[in-house]
Amino acid sequence: QSALTQTASVSGSPGQSLTISCTGTSSDVGSYDLVSWYQQHPGKAPKLMIYEVSKRPSGVSNRFSGSKSGNTASLTIYGLQAEDEADYYCCSYAGSSTPYVFGTGTKVTVL
């Protein structure tokens, strides 16, 4: 099972919006509405930001929004803030034989 493809890095100014994409295949992202997104700050464990494509766990800012179209999922961050600077990983369920696959990761830089 190959990793999901993400843009290596994106940047934006405070207050702007930016979108991170996550491209998989018809065997993972395209088959299941079970895409999640994780935020990881340096030296820290990943933190769940979005699950089941577009749902936010309790405590996660509504500035984070998820969506999916075909084999590509997206995470949009609205009103970019300095604390949003981190690495972001998508993750998709891929079936019982290969339960989960992660994306290659995107480094978000706040200018």
Place this chain on the structure above:
Amino acid sequence: EVQLVESGGGLVQPGGSLRLSCSASGFTFNNFAMHWVRQAPGKGLEYLSAVSITGGSTYYADSVKGRFTISRDNSKNTLYLQMRSLRPADAAVYYCVKDVGGSDSHWGQGTLVTVSS
């Protein structure tokens, strides 16, 4: 509060073995499948292994199949990862994870494995 605390990492020579442990608390451990995810230095997340609620069903990524063994002791609320024939490429932070991708996903703080002579 859900807590996952990994231990057992350290420095090991190529070809050596290590057993990682993950002590779980704050939830009903035997109601959840459990997972190991690793992250090599400066690299992305790699989904490694999973074990079912009873321990009767397991999954391994191709990169560790035949060398790593996942298990759990529900009486001790503990998850394990026995690692054998370690290679430099296995050097990483190893995370214990509850509910990968689900609404109640929790990760431990990770334990560092270094493979070097």
